Amino acid sequence: MALDKNGIAKRIAKEVKNGYYVNLGIGIPTLVANFVREDIEVEFQSENGVLGMGPFPFEGEEDADIINAGKQTITTMPGASFFDSATSFSMIRGKHVHLTILGAMEVAENGDIANWKIPGKMVKGMGGAMDLVASADNIIVAMMHTNKRGESKILKKCSLPLTGVGCVTKVVTNLAVLEVKDNTFHLLERAPEVSVEEIQNATEGTLVINGDVPEMEI
DSSP states (O other), X not given: XXXXXXHHHHHHHTTOOTTOEEEEOSSGGGGGGGTSOTTSOOEEEXXXXXXXXXXXXXXXXXXTTOBOTTSOBOOEEEEEEEXXXXXXXXXXXXXXXXXEEEEOSEEETTSOEEOSOOTTSOOOOOTTHHHHHHHOSOEEEEOOXXXXXXXXXXXXXXXSOOSBSSOOOEEEOSSEEEEEETTEEEEEEEOTTOOHHHHHHTOOSOEEOOSOOOBOOO
């Protein structure tokens, strides 16, 4: 059973450790804040100038002045702070963020990521992704394993314009958890009821499988 977007976010939330400062990109990553364990302290940062983001607000409780980088309304935790973009990016470029979680259109087996432009289509621009992938040491990508045509997005080489080179450490898709290591994808976990063969067929890049692959615990 392939995961939905919430399932991907829930699995990535297990990678968030106590005391981490975490940047959440737009799309699936923004859902991660909804699933982090309540017994740990985590500071979520958004590059538009927020530190201390909480889960999404309930309907009717939104404040249009409090938004994330994707212009979605958010909640804030006690002690949250707001600041300008210069301060926000000094945090990012100064490597004060422990974990960056981004969406992607493609990821290559050497850790390249393409997540900002599809030629010929209208896009808003690269945004903060360029700085995030250039500055972060721990980058987890949240994405679907294949596109709407069923073609793999886990590739030998990205076909779309790159956002960053050799920077991705782990990928969590609707089918699997993959570690990017030694210019290959290492299969760590599979989604419930999803077979290794199904993951292999959906992966264009080199996939390394060591022994029995456990199912994700969601």
